[in-house]
Amino acid sequence: MTVEETQPNRTTNSGSKPPKRQGLGFGFYALLLIAAAAIGWFVYKGIAGRVSAETALVKETHAESVLTVSVVSPKQSAGGQELVLPGNTQPLIDAPIYARTSGYLTKWYADIGAHVHAGELLAEIQTPEVDQQLAQAKSDLQTAKTNYELAKTTADRWVALEKKGAVARQDTDNVVADMNAKKTIADSAASNVKRLEDLQGYEKVVAPFDGVITARSTDIGALINAGAGSVAGKELFHMAAINKLRVFVNVPEEYDQAALNGGTATLTLNEFPGRIFRGSIVRNASSIDPSSRTLLVEVDVDNPTGELLPGAYVSVHLKKGGEASNALTVPVNTLLFRSEGLRAAVVRGNKAELVPVQVGRDFGDTLEIVAGLKATDQLIVNPPDSLVSGTPVHIAAPQSN
Numbered sequence: 001m002t003v004e005e006t007q008p009n010r011t012t013n014s015g016s017k018p019p020k021r022q023g024l025g026f027g028f029y030a031l032l033l034i035a036a037a038a039i040g041w042f043v044y045k046g047i048a049g050r051v052s053a054e055t056a057l058v059k060e061t062h063a064e065s066v067l068t069v070s071v072v073s074p075k076q077s078a079g080g081q082e083l084v085l086p087g088n089t090q091p092l093i094d095a096p097i098y099a100r101t102s103g104y105l106t107k108w109y110a111d112i113g114a115h116v117h118a119g120e121l122l123a124e125i126q127t128p129e130v131d132q133q134l135a136q137a138k139s140d141l142q143t144a145k146t147n148y149e150l151a152k153t154t155a156d157r158w159v160a161l162e163k164k165g166a167v168a169r170q171d172t173d174n175v176v177a178d179m180n181a182k183k184t185i186a187d188s189a190a191s192n193v194k195r196l197e198d199l200q201g202y203e204k205v206v207a208p209f210d211g212v213i214t215a216r217s218t219d220i221g222a223l224i225n226a227g228a229g230s231v232a233g234k235e236l237f238h239m240a241a242i243n244k245l246r247v248f249v250n251v252p253e254e255y256d257q258a259a260l261n262g263g264t265a266t267l268t269l270n271e272f273p274g275r276i277f278r279g280s281i282v283r284n285a286s287s288i289d290p291s292s293r294t295l296l297v298e299v300d301v302d303n304p305t306g307e308l309l310p311g312a313y314v315s316v317h318l319k320k321g322g323e324a325s326n327a328l329t330v331p332v333n334t335l336l337f338r339s340e341g342l343r344a345a346v347v348r349g350n351k352a353e354l355v356p357v358q359v360g361r362d363f364g365d366t367l368e369i370v371a372g373l374k375a376t377d378q379l380i381v382n383p384p385d386s387l388v389s390g391t392p393v394h395i396a397a398p399q400s401n
Contacts, residue, residue, distance in 0.1 A: 066392045066393065066394045067352070067384075067387075067391060067392065067393045067394065068393070068394045068395075068396050069347065069352075069380045069381070069383070069393050069394070069395060069396065070380070070381045070382075070395075070396050071347055071378040071379060071380055071381065071395055072330075072331060072334065072378070072379050072381055073375070073376070073377065073378060073379070074328035074329065074330045074369065074373055074374075074375055074377060074379065075328060075329045075330075076328060076329075076375060082317055082318070082319045082320075083251070083252075083255050083258055083317070083318045083319075083320070083361070084315050084316070084317050084318075084363075085249045085250070085251065085315070085316045085318065086249075086313065086314075086315060086316070087247040087248065087249045087267075087299070087313075087314050087315075087316045088247065088248075088311060088312065088313060088314070089245045089246075089247055089301075089308055089309070089310055089311060089312045089314055090245060090246050090247065090248070090310055090311070091211070091240035091241050091242050091245060091246075091310045092241045092242075092243070092244040092245065092246055092300070093209055093211065093239075093240065093241035094238075094239075094240045094241075094310070095208065095209075095238075095239055095240075096235035096237075096238050096239075097122070097205065097207075097208070097235060097236050097237040097238065097239060098226075098227065098234075098235050098236065099125060099202065099205065099224045099225070099226050099227075099236060100199070100202035100226055100227075101125060101127050101130055101199050101200070101202040101203060101224075101226050102127065102129070102130075102224060102225050102226045103125040103126045103127035103128070103129070103130070103203065103223075103224055104125065104126050104221060104222070104223060104224065105123060105124070105125055105126075105218055105219065105220055105221065105222045105224055105236075106124045106125065106126045106220065107123060107124045107220060108122065108123040108124075108216065108218065108219070108220065109121055109122055109123060110122045110123075110207075110213050110216070110237070111213065111216055112213050112214060112215060112216055113212065113213065114212065114213045115211070115212050115306075116207040116210070116211065116212070116213065116239075117207065117210050118207055118208065118209050118210050119206050119207065120206060120207045121204055121205070121206055122205045122206060122207055122213075122236075122237055123204075123205040123218070123236060123237075124203060124204055124205070125202070125203045125204075125205065125224050126203070127199075127200065127203050130196060130199050130200050130203075131200065133196050134193065134196040134197060134199075134200055137189065137192045137193045137196050138193055140189045140192070141186065141189035141190055141192070141193050143189075144182070144185045144186035144188075144189040144190075145186050145189075147182045147185070147186070148179070148182040148183050148185070148186040150182075151175075151178050151179035151181075151182040151183075152179050152182075152183075154175055154178075154179070155172075155175045155176045155178070155179040158171065158172045158175040158176070159172055159176070202226075205236060205237070207239065208239070209239070209241055210241060210243070211239045211240050211241040211242065211243075212239065212240055212241075212242055212306070213237055213238070213239055214238045214239065214240050214310075215235075215237065215238035216236070216237055216238075217234060217235055217236060217237070217238075218234075218236045218237075224236070240310055242303055242306055242308075242309075242310055243302075243303060243304060243306070244300055244301070244302055244303060245300070245301050245303050245308055245310060246282075246298055246299065246300050246301075247267065247279065247298070247299045247300075247301065247314060247316055248296060248297070248298055248299075249296075249297050249299065249316045249318075250289070250292060250294035250295070250296060250297075251284075251294055251295045251296075251297050251318065252293065252294055252295075253288050253293045253294065253295065255318065255320060256284075256288070256295045257320055258318040258319060258320035259281055259284055259295060259297040259318055260281065260284075261281055261282065261283060261284060262280070262281065263280070263281040263318075264278065264279070264280055264281070265278075265279045265280070265281055265299045265316055265317060265318050266278055266279070266316075266317045267279055267299070267301055267314045267315065267316055267317070268314065268315045268317065269308075269312060269313070269314050269315075270313070271312075272307075277301055277308065277314075278301070279299045279300055279301035279302075279316075280299065280300055280301075281297060281298070281299055282298055282299070282300045283297075283298050284296060284297040284298065285297075299316060327360050327368045327369060327370045328368070328369045328373050328375060329363070329366045329367065329368055329369070330344065330366065330367055330369055330373070330379055331365065331366055331367075331379075331381070332365060332366065332367055333381060333382050334379040334380065334381055334382075334383070335357070335367070336354065336383055336385065336387070338354070340356075341356055342356070342357055342358075342359060343355060343356055343357070344357045344369070344372065344373060344377075344379055345379060345380035345383035345387055346373070346377045346378065346379060346380070347378045347379075347380060347393055347395060348377075350392060350393060350394070351389075351390055351391060351392055351393060352380060352383070352387055352388075352389065352390070352391045352392075352393050353389050353390075354387070354388070354389045355372055355373065355377075356372055357369045357371065357372030357373055358370050358371040358372055378395070380393070
């Protein structure tokens with residue numbers, strides 16, 4: 001084989017090798033592109049995940065920054081104005097009973113809680129000194145009467161003799177004057193007997209009016225001294241008339257028109273839940289107390305069964321007539337006390353707004369608002385002290401029962 005014959009074969013072999021080398025290059029580039037695409041996809045997913053997480057975090061942070069609140073709506077006040085004032089029941093008549101004579105208590109007939117009538121015997125006192133004084137006074141009266149009768153007889157004789165001219169006019173006048181003096185002495189003795197008889201009558205202690213015995217401060221054998229106000233002269237009994245009770249209340253000046261004479265009032269007591277006792281306004285002081293700016297008013301209530309006890313605490317309800325009130329009542333926990341005044345936290349346009357309000361009456365757990373609110377307002381319950389106007393809020397869904 002010659003050189004020329006073998007050379008074309010080399011050329012042919014060398015011409016077929018480049019295509020094999022080019023195919024490997026495209027595959028390598030394809031792999032690089034696939035790898036780059038995969039890396040890009042993973043990078044994109046990572047970046048997109050971080051962006052989505054950041055977006056979610058921003059939304060969550062914004063949502064948490066919005067204050068979630070519970071709200072209530074104001075309630076319309078009832079027509080007219082009702083004022084509730086504290087008071088204590090007092091008996092229509094209340095009196096201590098003292099002895100009017102001195103001695104020893106021999107018997108008592110009524111104890112605490114006893115219902116007695118006027119004139120009923122309560123106790124008896126033994127008064128030996130008064131009895132002796134009365135006996136002596138009667139003897140003195142008899143002596144004075146005898147002396148007067150003798151003086152009168154003598155005067156009648158002297159007058160008759162003087163008319164006949166048998167005696168002088170002066171002597172007759174002296175006898176008549178002596179008779180008049182004896183008459184005065186007899187009258188004085190009779191008055192003394194009457195005084196001692198009356199004093200002896202006080203040995204029986206009787207009830208001065210219909211009522212109930214609320215206290216008994218004596219017992220059998222106790223030394224009784226007449227009079228009152230001294231250390232020795234202490235009261236024997238204490239009585240109260242409870243068929244009608246009176247209640248004194250101090251009505252604020254701005255509500256004095258609700259306490260006119262002849263008006264009505266209702267009473268409620270804790271021991272009678274749900275019950276209402278009706279009374280009437282019988283009188284008032286017709287003068288405002290300058291120290292308290294109140295009007296003293298008396299309310300009387302009938303108590304025929306005696307179920308209302310003197311000294312009981314009552315709530316007196318006075319109602320002032322007139323047109324229906326435009327005032328609203330709100331819970332006290334919806335208001336904020338600020339240096340610039342009282343404020344109500346109201347939700348308006350998904351934001352909190354502090355609204356100045358004017359308070360009327362205080363009902364304890366609720367307040368009457370006479371200006372500043374509307375019936376359609378939504379008030380934030382227990383607003384935080386740091387709350388300011390413009391704070392975004394979210395109203396919580398009402399809880400189902």
